[in-house]
Amino acid sequence: MGGIYWLASYPKSGNTWFRSVLANFRATGDVPVDINQLNTGAIASSRNWVDDVLGVDTADLTQDEVEAIRPEIYRWSVAEAPNELGYHKIHDAFTHRADGRPLVDDVASLGAVYLLRNPLDVAPSLANHNGVDIDAAIAQMGDKTHALARAKNRLTGQLLQRMGSWSQHVESWVDAREIPVFVLRYEDMHADPIAAFGAAFSALGLPENPQRLEQAIAFSQFDTLAAQEEAHGFRERPSGKRRFFRKGKMGDWQNSLTPAQVAQVIADHGPMMQRFGYLDGAGQPLVSPAT
Amino acid sequence: MANLYHAYGLTFASEIELPELALAPDASQPPQVQISLGAVPPQGLEGGRQISPFIWVSDGQFWLEVPDIARFLVRDGAQIVVQPAPSIDMASVRVFLLGSGLGALLFQRGLLVLHGNAIEMGQGCLVCVGPSGVGKSTLTAAFMQRGYRVLADDVVPINDQGMAIPGFGRIKLWQDVADRLQISTDGLQRIRPQLEKFNLPLGDAFCDSPRKVVQICLLSEHLDDDITQSPVTGIEKFTLLRANTYRQRFMAGMALQPQHLQQCGALAGQVAITRVARPKSGFRIDDLVDALAAQMQGAQ
Structure with missing residues (x-):
């Protein structure tokens, strides 16, 4: 049976790394897959995807009109290719239409992997990606109305993506009732990649293949991805001269955030950080999250 | 009373006012395309084939719905029936009539x-x-x-x-x-x-x-x-x-x-x-x- 698996995350949480391992796992070559050819399927907010299925330009619709139509698009895409599996990246929060139907459509969706990263490490990475200072990134992560591609005075490459705050984004996906969600922490991908990716791929219905998994992880090492970006660029990188693959470390917040910034992130996201092991029992941040 | 317009080398007789289009230079020429307001079946084309959540086709017919805006039925490269949704403004209806509606008509007329x-x-x-x-x-x-x-x-x-x-x-x-x-x-x-x-x-x-x-x-x-x-x-x-x-x-x-x-x-x-x-x-x-x-x- 076909359907869509969503590769969901707040930005800068390891989605590209995950997609690279997935693409290399599904490929058969003996060299790393080109980072510009990951081809794991269009992002959920792709304007071209929706335009094609809809048959009219979403550019002539309001954001609300487009949002109301999106579940139909995913359902149709699956009905049209009933034996195909799609692995699509998504940054939208798990939201519902006014009639209660999930944006990602529960009939079209087979499930999701939700990639989660310590918000203390997301903040500096997001600041770099957006070309803003860390305080602005922290403010964005705390903004309950935050959305991507929200401009109404121009044609945005992608459709509006409602994200909310970092905590809301996490909660929307990990507590989604309509589709199964496998939660994968970035830190676990680092600590034991074989176990972490292996479990996630199993949740994605992929066949077990330890040899290919090992190779796919090796082909997706940070240095390899960064070297590819250095040599040929990366089309998902931010505009300007900034790198997409920056450090790919965990616990880097200790060097890049001030105590006040750490306190702000904890004030904004304490309960969710506690839930996923990023704070100890006393509410203090952990460098290696609890298991 | 239909107005006569000129676009894509064709003369249109339209019950809908189309201020974006030029009036036909020669009103004595018979129009090649009729645009009318009327009922368009709500559930697609009987005996037709659905090719998207909002599009049906059958021999010489093309049915399009833009939810909460309008339904369009384009026939034989010569006729477009438009049923606007209740309380929608006509500018919104025209955007999709002049876009995908005319696009389908031009295909039916054999153009690339x-x-x-x-x-x-x-x-x-x-x-x-x-x-x-x-x-x-x-x-x-x-x-x-x-x-x-x-x-x-x-x-x-x-x-x-x-x-x-x-x-x-x-x-x-x-x-x-x-x-x-x-x-x-x-x-x-x-x-x-x-x-x-x-x-x-x-x-x-x-x-x-x-x-x-x-x-x-x-x-x-x-x-x-x-x-x-x-x-x-x-x-x-x-x-x-x-x-x-x-x-x-x-x-x-x-x-x-x-x-x-x-x-x-x-x-x-x-x-x-x-x-x-x-x-x-x-x-x-x-x-x-x-x-x-x-x-x-x-x-x-």
């Missing part, structure tokens, strides 16, 4: 329809194609500012002689593009009251007679700061024309594919095609206009 814009240059024309959001409309407006005439915006029908058929004298312009090109939107009508996107009448900048397609450019953006151009050759020309056809899905549904493949093949043999990449950050619109104009001169 590309998704792009056509600019008159010398004795011929340049057609720019590319995905939504790559800057085709910005480029068209910039050409217009430089004194070039525009044949068509967004929907470019091409006949069997390789001539682009002029559409109607307006382009759709986002506020942001207008600002960038210092075009005032004061006094311009919004294409829909809900959108910050305007109808810019072309006036004398509309080229109202067909022009031979000499050059097609596939516009894309890249991460570098320069503008690059590379010629497309061989089978790739054909592939590219197919991929940049307006609403490919319509044609597949209407069983027009064999004809379409033949048209793409024929056009590929007649025109020069170039990939043109512009910087993703910083449009460099003036340089792009210069580069395309120079290239066109070389092709003629």
Whole structure:
């Protein structure tokens, strides 16, 4: 049976790394897959995807009109290719239409992997990606109305993506009732990649293949991805001269955030950080999250 | 009482007022297309085939719903029935009638329809194609500012002689593009009251007679700061024309594919095609206009 698996995350949480391992796992070559050819399927907010299925330009619709139509698009895409599996990246929060139907459509969706990263490490990475200072990134992560591609005075490459705050984004996906969600922490991908990716791929219905998994992880090492970006660029990188693959470390917040910034992130996201092991029992941040 | 309009080389008799279109120059000519208000079945076409959540097709018929805006039934390249949704404004209905509605009609009339814009240059024309959001409309407006005439915006029908058929004298312009090109939107009508996107009448900048397609450019953006151009050759020309056809899905549904493949093949043999990449950050619109104009001169 076909359907869509969503590769969901707040930005800068390891989605590209995950997609690279997935693409290399599904490929058969003996060299790393080109980072510009990951081809794991269009992002959920792709304007071209929706335009094609809809048959009219979403550019002539309001954001609300487009949002109301999106579940139909995913359902149709699956009905049209009933034996195909799609692995699509998504940054939208798990939201519902006014009639209660999930944006990602529960009939079209087979499930999701939700990639989660310590918000203390997301903040500096997001600041770099957006070309803003860390305080602005922290403010964005705390903004309950935050959305991507929200401009109404121009044609945005992608459709509006409602994200909310970092905590809301996490909660929307990990507590989604309509589709199964496998939660994968970035830190676990680092600590034991074989176990972490292996479990996630199993949740994605992929066949077990330890040899290919090992190779796919090796082909997706940070240095390899960064070297590819250095040599040929990366089309998902931010505009300007900034790198997409920056450090790919965990616990880097200790060097890049001030105590006040750490306190702000904890004030904004304490309960969710506690839930996923990023704070100890006393509410203090952990460098290696609890298991 | 229907008004008579002229667009795409056709005379339309329309019960719906279409201020974006020019009135027909000769009211004594019988219209080729009737546009009427009427009932369009709500659940698609009986005995037809559904090709998308909101599109059905059957022999000579094309049914389209734009939820909460209107349903359209396009028949035999000669008739469009429109049923507006309750309480929707007519500007919104016209946007989709003049876009996908006329697009389907032009397919039914046997034309190759590309998704792009056509600019008159010398004795011929340049057609720019590319995905939504790559800057085709910005480029068209910039050409217009430089004194070039525009044949068509967004929907470019091409006949069997390789001539682009002029559409109607307006382009759709986002506020942001207008600002960038210092075009005032004061006094311009919004294409829909809900959108910050305007109808810019072309006036004398509309080229109202067909022009031979000499050059097609596939516009894309890249991460570098320069503008690059590379010629497309061989089978790739054909592939590219197919991929940049307006609403490919319509044609597949209407069983027009064999004809379409033949048209793409024929056009590929007649025109020069170039990939043109512009910087993703910083449009460099003036340089792009210069580069395309120079290239066109070389092709003629």
